[in-house]
Amino acid sequence: MNAIVKSVSRRGFLKASAAIGGGLALEFYAPAGALAQMATDGQPELTHWVVIYPDDRVVIRIARSEMGQGSLTGLAQLVAEELDCDWSKVATEFVSPNEHIRRKRAWGSMSTGGSAGVRTSQEYLRKSGAAAREMLVSAAATQWNVPASECTAARSWITHGSSGRKVSYGKVAAAAAKIEPPKDVKLRDAKDWKIAGKSMRRLEIADKVTGKPIFGVDVVLPNMLMASIVQCPVFLGKVKSVDSAAAEKMRGVKGVVKGDNFVAVVADNWWRANQAVKQLKVDWDTGQYGNASDETIMASFREGLAASDLPKARDVGDCAAALASAAKVVEAEYYSPYLSHATMEPMTGTAWFKDDGTLDVWTSTQNAEASIAAASETAGLPLEKVEVHKTMLGGGFGRRGAPQDYVRQCVTIAKQFAGRPVKMIWSREEDMQHGFYRPASLVKMKAGLDAQGNVVAMHTVVACPSILALLRPEAIAKGIDTTAVRSFSDSNYTIPSQRVEYAMKNGHVPVGFWRAPGLQNAYYRECFIDELAAAAGKDPLEFRLAMMKDDDRNKAVLRAAAKAAGWGTPLAPGVHRGIAQADGFGSYTAMVAEVSVKEGAVHLHRVVFAIDSGYVVNPDTCRAQAEGNVIFNLGQLYQAHSIRDGRIVESNFHDFALPRMTQMPPKVEVVLVPTGGFWGGHGEPGALCLVPSVLNAVYAATGKRVRTLPIKDGDVRKA
Amino acid sequence: MTQLNVNGRLVDVDVEPEMPLLWVLRDELRMEGTKYGCGIAQCGACTVLVDGQAIRSCVTPASAVAGKKIVTIEGLGAKQLTSVQKAWVEQGVPQCGYCQSGMIMAATALLAKKPHPTDGDIDEAMTNLCRCGTYGRVRTAIHAAAGQKVAAAPAPAEAPNGQKV
Numbered sequence A: 001m002n003a004i005v006k007s008v009s010r011r012g013f014l015k016a017s018a019a020i021g022g023g024l025a026l027e028f029y030a031p032a033g034a035l036a037q038m039a040t041d042g043q044p045e046l047t048h049w050v051v052i053y054p055d056d057r058v059v060i061r062i063a064r065s066e067m068g069q070g071s072l073t074g075l076a077q078l079v080a081e082e083l084d085c086d087w088s089k090v091a092t093e094f095v096s097p098n099e100h101i102r103r104k105r106a107w108g109s110m111s112t113g114g115s116a117g118v119r120t121s122q123e124y125l126r127k128s129g130a131a132a133r134e135m136l137v138s139a140a141a142t143q144w145n146v147p148a149s150e151c152t153a154a155r156s157w158i159t160h161g162s163s164g165r166k167v168s169y170g171k172v173a174a175a176a177a178k179i180e181p182p183k184d185v186k187l188r189d190a191k192d193w194k195i196a197g198k199s200m201r202r203l204e205i206a207d208k209v210t211g212k213p214i215f216g217v218d219v220v221l222p223n224m225l226m227a228s229i230v231q232c233p234v235f236l237g238k239v240k241s242v243d244s245a246a247a248e249k250m251r252g253v254k255g256v257v258k259g260d261n262f263v264a265v266v267a268d269n270w271w272r273a274n275q276a277v278k279q280l281k282v283d284w285d286t287g288q289y290g291n292a293s294d295e296t297i298m299a300s301f302r303e304g305l306a307a308s309d310l311p312k313a314r315d316v317g318d319c320a321a322a323l324a325s326a327a328k329v330v331e332a333e334y335y336s337p338y339l340s341h342a343t344m345e346p347m348t349g350t351a352w353f354k355d356d357g358t359l360d361v362w363t364s365t366q367n368a369e370a371s372i373a374a375a376s377e378t379a380g381l382p383l384e385k386v387e388v389h390k391t392m393l394g395g396g397f398g399r400r401g402a403p404q405d406y407v408r409q410c411v412t413i414a415k416q417f418a419g420r421p422v423k424m425i426w427s428r429e430e431d432m433q434h435g436f437y438r439p440a441s442l443v444k445m446k447a448g449l450d451a452q453g454n455v456v457a458m459h460t461v462v463a464c465p466s467i468l469a470l471l472r473p474e475a476i477a478k479g480i481d482t483t484a485v486r487s488f489s490d491s492n493y494t495i496p497s498q499r500v501e502y503a504m505k506n507g508h509v510p511v512g513f514w515r516a517p518g519l520q521n522a523y524y525r526e527c528f529i530d531e532l533a534a535a536a537g538k539d540p541l542e543f544r545l546a547m548m549k550d551d552d553r554n555k556a557v558l559r560a561a562a563k564a565a566g567w568g569t570p571l572a573p574g575v576h577r578g579i580a581q582a583d584g585f586g587s588y589t590a591m592v593a594e595v596s597v598k599e600g601a602v603h604l605h606r607v608v609f610a611i612d613s614g615y616v617v618n619p620d621t622c623r624a625q626a627e628g629n630v631i632f633n634l635g636q637l638y639q640a641h642s643i644r645d646g647r648i649v650e651s652n653f654h655d656f657a658l659p660r661m662t663q664m665p666p667k668v669e670v671v672l673v674p675t676g677g678f679w680g681g682h683g684e685p686g687a688l689c690l691v692p693s694v695l696n697a698v699y700a701a702t703g704k705r706v707r708t709l710p711i712k713d714g715d716v717r718k719a
Numbered sequence B: 001m002t003q004l005n006v007n008g009r010l011v012d013v014d015v016e017p018e019m020p021l022l023w024v025l026r027d028e029l030r031m032e033g034t035k036y037g038c039g040i041a042q043c044g045a046c047t048v049l050v051d052g053q054a055i056r057s058c059v060t061p062a063s064a065v066a067g068k069k070i071v072t073i074e075g076l077g078a079k080q081l082t083s084v085q086k087a088w089v090e091q092g093v094p095q096c097g098y099c100q101s102g103m104i105m106a107a108t109a110l111l112a113k114k115p116h117p118t119d120g121d122i123d124e125a126m127t128n129l130c131r132c133g134t135y136g137r138v139r140t141a142i143h144a145a146a147g148q149k150v151a152a153a154p155a156p157a158e159a160p161n162g163q164k165v
Helices: A002-010 A071-083 A097-102 A117-144 A169-176 A205-209 A270-277 A294-306 A319-324 A368-379 A405-415 A428-433 A467-471 A519-536 A540-545 A553-565 A619-637 A690-702 B021-028 B083-090 B100-113 B119-125 B135-145
Strands: A045-047 A050-052 A058-062 A090-094 A151-154 A157-160 A166-168 A225-231 A238-243 A253-258 A262-267 A281-285 A312-316 A328-336 A348-353 A359-363 A386-390 A422-425 A441-449 A455-464 A497-504 A576-584 A587-598 A601-612 A667-672 B002-006 B009-013 B047-050 B053-056 B069-071
Touching (some): A045 A117, A050 A169, A071 A117, A097 A368, A097 A386, A117 A151, A117 A157, A117 A169, A157 A169, A166 A169, A205 B083, A205 B100, A225 A270, A225 A405, A225 A428, A238 A262, A253 A270, A262 A405, A270 B021, A294 A441, A294 A497, A319 A441, A319 A455, A319 A497, A328 A519, A348 A405, A359 A405, A368 A386, A405 A422, A441 A519, A455 A519, A519 A540, A519 A690, A540 A553, A540 A576, A553 A576, A553 A587, A553 A667, A576 A690, A587 A690, A601 A619, A601 A690, A619 A667, A619 A690, B047 B100, B083 B100, B083 B135, B100 B119, B100 B135, B119 B135
Parallel strands (some): A058 A090, A225 A422, A359 A386, A455 A497, A601 A667, B002 B069
Antiparallel strands (some): A045 A050, A050 A058, A151 A157, A157 A166, A238 A281, A312 A497, A348 A359, A348 A422, A441 A455, A576 A587, A587 A601, B002 B009, B047 B053
16 A cells, blocks of 8 residues: 555655545545556566565556456456465556557556456466566576576465575565566466455455545546536537526636537536536537437337348348248347446546646546547547546446547546646536437347247347447448347357347437447347247246257356256245346356236345356455346336437436335345356346346236336236 | 534535535545435435434535534544444445445444344435445345344355365
8 A cells, every 4th residue: 555655646746645534634636545556666567467566565457447346356366376476465556558558558458348357368467477476486596596496486485495495576576577577387277276266355445435535536636626517418419609607607617618519617616617507508509319209219210120131140040931830920029228327426537738748637437548549639649648547437337438428528628727637527417318328229029939839930130229330330240230139149049040130220329338238138038038938838947948059058057047046946925936048248147036026016036146157266256246237237127218309308316216225135146157168257247137037037927028128017017 | 614523623614505515525625435426315425424314415505514513434434444344344345336435324324323223224224326236235234233143255265166265
């Protein structure tokens, strides 16, 4: 911790402050603790990921962001495992995006999404730890003038076998840093792990129970001003003109900044800025979408479903012929609405144009490289003159990755106040009405069963706006957005004839990566499979197992969940089970939900979740992600954004409700069944099966299929 | 001038009488532990104690709490963590952590009133929103802080990859 505070002051901006214990400190501080940005104290690096100080403290650099998913700790565990250091001496610091670019992206991807933090960086992180260990051993061996092969390293100490001489890592770190890192290192087998694979306490947890200023909204800088904004209520609209006379007269107001599609008030206190925003008279050019509504969007989806010659995401067998000759055909249409991320910390960014021509930005970001690029472009400054300081994120869920709209805004605002830092915080209303929403989608599924009740064909048409078209157009191939067709295009069911078509129906509502992008499809598919099981008169578990290859990892996971849940065993009166399975984000999952329905309300009593992620780096964190996914996605049953007059209707938590304590099921059981040989994620896989397993249980309880979300009154009353 | 008693210290602030306590704490006193989440008393991220009661500081004018005892997250565990904070660490409650200052303040008020709360008491008192979904662990941690027996937190030695424990 001390080193970290030092590193902050070394940067020369700020004085670290101990604003705790009721001390009403008025000093300035930037987030410290687990959040420290790379020290520039000249302490030699062993590798670019590892710095060891003479007192044995180990600093492990983290390129990804921490938004509650726990990868800050997990990534550090992987490095520490191979380094074989004393875990109690480990601290972390965030890689500086500026330094990252100067060193030609030495730290790889800084993007934090797709449940990919651990699985896509584990190999180079472990190798880096192993290389550092070998360098330390080599330095000690040289010092003792013995062969390195006679020395061993463990828990931050190097020992020479025959003489028993010992030296700690810190004492040889400076010498080791001068050694060329080995090119080829051997990594440990997971069964020998001592630090990875264990439920190490999260490194930032102390900061999170004491109210430390670690989030983007918490940044405090000398002479800082505060900004609140209002954006054009209709997406893609613009500011025509603004009358800010009344606002500018208000106490504390320092100025008004007119952006392309927003107006900001800058004041000495955020509440004052926000009060003044309410007094702005903005004339908006709402553009061509001022009449868009749920109805126009639904009409466009319907048009998509009816279209011919749609791009095919999958086409095996002969779907048309198989459906024509099927003994029974089942058809259904499912719908899900737009949803916002609703991170508890609203979008925020602090920007400071310095007198020396550089720009510093502090922000809660899932992708610091995207942030620095957005800041540089908006400021018109080369990347080398921009630094982005990562803070902890008060939730991300995909909102704080690709778009970076809030970074552009805070830079635009601060540019008008050059020399002074300006912290912009969105009001909750702005946050909810200017998101990059989980796309609404309408999906039609049609399947054929033979006389024995086997599924012979399944034809799926997805009508859905494309996330990739908006945020990563280069990733679209042949008209297919993989996030829009996932779970159908890569379905693991061995149905002989399968056709998946995609109608890309992009509207004006911005869409984005929302925890487990494409997860609506797991809902549609797994509920429809349940419909097919019922049509075939078969048990939903056996029906699924019969359509899965024996070497399908998901088959074992489905069995594990069913076994742990006691599938088929008696339940309390009124309680019913539902089951679902899906893979995604590198992992294989299945879930059993126990539900009762009383007076049209769904009560979730128990959830059993099984996951095979190959390896488990921190079991407790993996469990926490599964628990969180249960409640996060339970919200899907009740949440919706509606569009009227081109704008989002809901504005705050009173009309876009998040689940509360009362809705948390008493039992969430997580069955970790890692089988090794691959690396899967945890942040999102747990999202896939919650809705379908619960709704399949609702069917078991009521005989009613919920094919449209959110659940409306009457949907789940017994027929 | 409004005089406030924050964490046992008296402080004079020159603000509009209607400025919510939240923004006095954050932007005037630079105590950033108390969070803004909704501004309409829905989410509880701004929860502080006023004379021992958990209140939503985003809708409480500073002038209304002049002379009353205000305790914020910075005032808890100044020297050492409180039993609530310790339980939060032991149970690994926070994920992103943004709502947790408010959760901890609400739990502190609940336990002061009801040292051994039932699940029903917890449901009633803990109306704070958590987007990450930490509710199960919040419940367990409150029981643990109350000295009630709870299922043990996952053992640190647990090793699922075929490791020897």
